[in-house]
Amino acid sequence: MDNGFLPAKIQEDYFNKIKNVFASESPEQIPHQLMSLLEVFDRFKIDIAVTGESGAGKSSLINAFLGLNPDDAGAAPTGAVETTKQATMYQHPNLPHVRLWDLPGMGTPSFGSKSYVKTMNFDLYDMFMVVISERVRENNMLLVDEIEQQKKPYYFIRTKIDNDMRSQRKKKLFSEIHELDQMRQDCKKYLKEKKLDPHVFLVSAIDTQNYELQKLTDTFKDEVSQLRAELFSSFLDKMLHGGWIKARYATNHIQQTRKLQAEDITTLQNMYKCTGFGAAKVSVVLQALSHFQLDVAVLGETGSGVSTFVNALIGLENEECGAASVSISNPAMSLGYPDVRFWDISGIEGVIDYSMYEMTQVLNWYDFFIIIVSDWQKARHLKLAKAVEELRKHYLLVQTKVDCHLQTQSELCCDETDILDGLRAQFTQELQMAKLSEKQIFFINNLDRCAFDFVGLEGALSSDLKTVRTSAFAYYIANTVKEHK
Structure with missing residues (x-):
């Protein structure tokens, strides 16, 4: 089921699988079933172990991976001596379901090579980052064998590449490309001998802008979501269909690692008893969810800066290729917001002043809204907000061109903060008079992402889109099934 002119929200093959899964279900029950399932899945954690020999730079890599400096609060301790005495967990700041574990180094008096794997209990972890420095050693391959x-799954990561490059630059015929290739081939040689082909990354925890730390980060983000969905489906399969022994082991493992709470497991068991919603169906749902396109409408009057705002949001300058134009025919996409389509919808006064009913019909096509506040006198933003609330959908309110507004108020000789506080107070009063939910208004200058509330806006948007995604997907599936009954 696709709305109006919007392109498909799910690819046809996933669309057909979903349709078959829910063919016998009542459309009215689907949102509740899906929301219960996805709320449990949303709490499901995945554990990544960072392991390797002592001194390989595991803790420094974790800090760089998480965007932390060694002296920051919550950073992993680093040093020339053995600093990690026990497995320590670090929460990924941008991936709330991901827990990184800094394991003590292998090959020290405290953690000898022969007993290391048993002591570290590798069974507890879902994925590994095997960290080496300088060259591949026997202990590194022992870890790979166990994994x-x-x-x-695991990554093979060579660290301290900046140190290696410094020493190699002393050569008369130094070539960075050649040296990096030699290092990569050295890593792969030992893996190929065992007929293995994991991802290999060459990184520096100090020089994070060069080498492959960003590639490591991007690859991990792309792959960890799919791995998490596979692990969740596998757990359900064992718990619901694997027999008494497998079910007990899987349940104990999930509770021991605190991937889920006992009440979450009970919810899944009850769901299966009531609906037969087992592992096969869950796998189809999670695959479809990972490819679901969320549609965000950016609404504003002519000249309010909608297109410029969309470009700033996705990180493009107005003159760049791919920058938004004043059109509703093509969505804007951004790597910062995967599976989100931003629709540039300016000139809304032409519809809203003619027929609020038609405007509401258009709004129903989208999952989330960013309402640009421009003409305070005509207050069209309040009409839009009321319509969106009646549709029980979520929105943010944004005042663009705040720099221009401050310039017009310069003759008042007031402090910039006082002027903005006055605007916020006026806005809050307008919401109260219109009997709308209390909302924060974000003041931005489209041409300067560091000014005013732009950073806060991006944080609020990312958080809200994660929340909206689940419910939008659930109701989309229900409508899809209903229209194909």
């Missing part, structure tokens, strides 16, 4: 036996 391969457990059939778990």
Whole structure:
């Protein structure tokens, strides 16, 4: 089921699978079933172990990976001596479901090579980052052998590349490209001998802008969501269909690692008893969810700066290729907001002043809204906000061109903060008079992402889109099934 002129929200193959899964279900029950399932899935954690020999730079890599400096609060302790005495968990700041574990180094008097794997209890972890420095050693391959036996995914990461490059630059015929290739081939040589082909990354925890730390980060973000969905489906399969022994082991493992709470497991068991919603269906749902396109409408009057705002939001200058134009025919996409389509809808006064009913019909096509506040006198933003609330959908309110507004108020000789506080107070009063939910208004200058509330706006948008995604997906599936009954 697709709305109006909007392109498909799910690819056809996932669309057909979803349709088959819910063919016998009542459309009215689907949102409740899906929301219950996805709320449990949203709490499901995945554990990544960072392991390797002592001194390889595991803790420094974790700090760089999480965007922390060694002296920041919550950073992993680093140093020339053994600093990690026990497995320590670090929450990923942008991936709330991901827990990184800094394991003590292998090959020290405290953690000898022979007993290391048993002591560290590799069974507890879902994925590994095997960290080496300078060259591949026997201990590194012992770790790889154990991970391969457990059939778990892993990355092979060589750190301290900046140190390696400094020493190699002393050569007369130095070539950075050649040296990096030699290092990569050295890593792959030992892996190929065992017929293995994991991702290999060459990184520096100090020089984070060069080498492959960004590639590591991007690859991890792309792959960890799919891995998490696979682990959740596998857990359900064992718990619901694997027999008593497998079910007990899987349940104990999930509770021991605190991936879910006991009440979450009970919810899944009850759901299966009532609906037969088992692992196969869950797998189809999670695959479809990972490819679901969320549609965000950016609404504003002519000249309010909608297109410039969309470009700023997705990180493009107005003159760049791919920058938004004043059109509703093509959505804007951004790597910062995966599976989100931003629709540039300016000139809304032409519709809203003619027919609020028609405007409401248009609004119903979208999942989330950013309402640009421009003409305070005509207050069209309040009409839009009321319509969106009646549709029980979420929105943010944004005042663009705040720099221009401050310039017009310069003759008042007031402090900039006082002027903005006055605007916020006026805005809050307008919401109260219109009997609308209390909302924060974000003041921005489209041409300067560091000014005013732009950073706060991006944080609020990211948080809200994560929340909206689940409910939008659930109701989309219900409507899809209903229209194909």
